[in-house]
Amino acid sequence: MHSEGRITGLSDDGLGVLGRSDRPIYVPFAYPGDGVRVKSTRRRFGRLLAGDFELLEPSPLRVNPKCLHFGTCGGCLWQGLKYREQLRLKADLFERITGLSAEIKGSPKIWGFRNISNFIVTTSGIGLKEYGSPLRIVDLVECPVFSKRTRDYLHSLRAFLSETGLKPWNLKKKADDVHYLQVREGKFTGEVMVNLIAHGKPSEEVAEAFGDYFSFADSLYWSVKRNERDDPTGEPELLGGEPFIRERIGDVTYFIHPNSFFQTNSYALPLLLRAVEGFTDGERVLDLYSGVGTFGVWLAKRGFAVEGIEINPFAVEMARKNAELNGVNAVFRVGRAEETPIGDYDTVIVDPPRKGLREAGELLVKSGVERVIYISCNPRAFKLDYENHLKKAYRIEDALLVDMFPHAPHVEAVVKLVRKN
Incomplete structure (x- = not known):
């Protein structure tokens, strides 16, 4: 049976929402204001997902996509959206999920940006x-x-x-x-x-x-x-x-290896690094999920004394090479975040995996650290970490969004948490 109507909103993962709130159909590559006719659906992860659909009336938010594969390739759900609307909708989705209103900075380049x-x-x-x-x-x-x-x-x-x-x-x-x-x-x-x-x-x-x-x-x-x-x-x-x-990136050079994780948008990465730098106070910094030293080396270049902890030994080796390459005061060690004694640091930076902090959240709560900078592209994980752990000891002082992922619904968040009095 065909379903016809207007897209009234977006799901948390960026799909167009069609129909009643008690039985919506989720339509990929469709945007608020689109008039659509859905010709087929399939059930996936407990919800109805549109298969074949026809665009009857385009939304004023639309723009012609640049890629000839748009509409089938899974890489770019939002390439049919005007870029300023992408930014607005990302900020809206982040606020809907976390309750936080935050400024968003767009990517300096929206084509050819992936490294x-x-x-x-x-x-x-x-x-x-x-x-x-x-x-x-x-x-x-x-x-x-x-x-x-x-x-x-x-x-x-x-x-x-x-x-x-x-x-x-x-x-x-x-x-x-x-x-x-x-x-x-x-x-x-x-x-x-x-x-x-x-x-x-x-x-x-x-x-x-x-x-x-x-x-x-x-x-x-x-x-x-x-x-x-x-x-x-x-x-x-x-x-x-x-x-x-x-x-x-700016005045910092990073080595990259096939097994390295490195932020995918080289042009927006300076915005992310400066956001972290702007929220960092004091002299001693703990980079609790340090990876290859992306944040730690950048901050050390600016005079902070940085110690990084990372579970992956190869990533620690790369972080050490990056510190040496840039001649900075940063020490990186192999360790589990949830087992790391948090000593006399002024700021702790956390960029956890998508599942979030979990046990490490309680470690931060029990520490005496004045401020925590939480970096994440998963707003749900941040919300859970804050509500279940960090809220006991910290309040949210500031937040900034950086669009590392043009044409996709994701956004990178940098949240500054300060210990409650």
Whole structure:
């Protein structure tokens, strides 16, 4: 049965909402004010999700999308929205979820801003997954949010596969050779890292061909994937070039490795770093989920004495390299956040995984630290951490949103918490 009507709002995850509040239909790629006719639905995670739908009357919030894959590719739900409306709606969603009203800063660039892309390589196409379908792939020609060179990267990969006879991954059978192509770009250095993720090591001939087809790369890796999980991970081996590429953010240079997590938007990252810096007071700073030192090294460059704690030993090694590269006073150690004694620090920075702080929240409550800076792209996790733990000892003094993810519903929040008197 067809359902017809006007999109009246957005869900917390950025889908258009159609119909009665007791039985809504959630419509991807639809926005408030759109008149739509939904032709099919399917039940997913306990709610009705529109399949095929027709746009009858476009919302005044709409703009023509730049990417020819928009509407099927799962990467950009909001590319059909005017950018100023994206910012307004992100701030609205954040306030709806957390109860906090916060200023939002837009990304300086909304095209070509991503410094990493993971292209899945399958028998049904090479590119990104369709929205809501783990087994259907959009066979990409371009990706304007990632790079102008996407066409070149994908052309090189297809030619490499054709010459070597390596088989793309079969999603249904969970078998065959090449699973992902990961490409990283240093937006401010121009350096490129290419990492092929495959189920097996290359022969000498294959490794040589790989180097020939991607000769433009400053760093060339082959990662061996030893499981069938559908994610871009493996054990990396350097085949050519430098072991790291560099990204330059303001006056700080960061090394990047295939196993490094680094914020995906190089152009908006300075806004995020300055927001954290602006909320940081005192001299001694604890960076409780320090990763590769993104925040800690930046703050140390500005004269703070920084100590970082991170559970991943490789990330700690990279953080130490980044501190040495920039000649700063920052010490990074391996440790679990929830087991870290919090001593005489002026500010603690937390950028926890998506699940949030959990036990580490109680650790902060029992500490004597005056201020906590909470960084997160998951407002629900922040709300739970605050309501269940941090609220016992801290009040929210300020918050700022930074749009690290143009054309997607997500937003990065920086919240300053100050100990109650």
